[in-house]
Structures are given as structure tokens and as C-alpha cells.
Amino acid sequence: MTMVLTLPTAAVTREWGVRLGRALLSVPGVPQVIALNGDLGAGKTTFVSGVLAGFGLPGPARSPTYTLIEPYEAGARSLYHLDLYRLSGPRDLEALGLRDLHVGDSTLLIEWAERGEGALPPVDLTLQFGYAGGKVTLDGDAPRRLEITAHGAIGERLAGLLKN
Ligand SMILES: Nc1ncnc2c1ncn2[C@@H]1O[C@H](COP(=O)(O)OP(=O)(O)O)[C@@H](O)[C@H]1O
Ligand SMILES: [Mg+2]
Numbered sequence: 001m002t003m004v005l006t007l008p009t010a011a012v013t014r015e016w017g018v019r020l021g022r023a024l025l026s027v028p029g030v031p032q033v034i035a036l037n038g039d040l041g042a043g044k045t046t047f048v049s050g051v052l053a054g055f056g057l058p059g060p061a062r063s064p065t066y067t068l069i070e071p072y073e074a075g076a077r078s079l080y081h082l083d084l085y086r087l088s089g090p091r092d093l094e095a096l097g098l099r100d101l102h103v104g105d106s107t108l109l110i111e112w113a114e115r116g117e118g119a120l121p122p123v124d125l126t127l128q129f130g131y132a133g134g135k136v137t138l139d140g141d142a143p144r145r146l147e148i149t150a151h152g153a154i155g156e157r158l159a160g161l162l163k164n
Contacts, residue, residue: 021054
């Protein structure tokens, strides 16, 4: 399933992140992998801050740009926020021990997941962020486009929860 959302403001982007956070919490006992792709400034980290809020964690998201990964604990679920922008190769991912993190009750939110392609666990939802036409500006609100694609049963279930 694919769905396309228009996100007129950063607050709306964050709110959809909150909704995904709640959806993720309501599917326990399975590993969850969310890929967030799109240009710098497209809204990936803003969305992740919303997911943290949906998990009941105070935000904003700490930037994992240099560390590649930031761990959070939310009740029974472990949340890992990754940013692969500075990934130099698949070996970096091996060093992170990602395979050991792909277990029941862990959620991976992976910015720039496209850079880790081939070395990541299977993705349940791909979130593709883009500018929704017009001028590209980080100054004030400007609309973004978000295309969400579900892969497999867990992805479909999450996408269904997100819609309703
Ligand atoms: N509709 C929108 N959705 C998300 N962010 C927006 C929007 N309009 C403006 N912004 C601004 O754009 C920037 C997005 O930055 P960020 O979320 O860090 O992007 P990324 O992680 O994709 O590089 C923020 O400064 C945010 O306030
Ligand atoms: Mg970011």
C-alpha cells in the first residue's frame, strides 16, 4: 500500500510522527523498521521528534548525525534513531550491530536509509519526504510531500493504523 500526505507546516509533520509513534506502540512483540528518506531539510527529523512524543518521550530528537545512532527506552519498547547521512560504507553498519537490534520490541527509525541499502534489516515502512513544489526554504513553514509505502504484513498493519 502507498499513501501520499501533504504536510503544510512543521507542526503537521510532527503530528503525523506522533500518530506513527502511537501506531508503533500498538503493535507489540515485533521488530519494526521505518526508513525515512528525502533531501536535507525535507522534514525527517521533525517527523522523528513527533514519533518520540507519540512514545511519551520528551523531545526534540537528539541528532545522531555524528554518532549514527541514538537509543531511547519507552516502556517495553527500545527505540533507535539512526541517521546514515555520514555513513561511509556497510562496515559502519556492521560496527553498530544493527542485526542484534532487529528483535521483538525494538523500533528502528532510519534517516537516509537509502545509504544503508543492502545492509539493513527488512524495512516495514518507507517514508519518502520531499518539497511540495515552490521555493525551497527552511525559514518558516513550507509544504512538504510525504509518500508512505508499506512492505509486508507489519508494514500494512502500521499503515492501516496510521490512516485511521
Ligand atoms: N511542512 C514542513 N514539514 C517539516 N518541516 C518543515 C516544514 N516547513 C518548514 N519546515 C522546517 O524545515 C526544517 C526541516 O528540518 P529537519 O526535520 O531537520 O529535516 P531533515 O531531517 O529531513 O534534514 C525544520 O527547520 C522545519 O521547521
Ligand atoms: Mg535529519
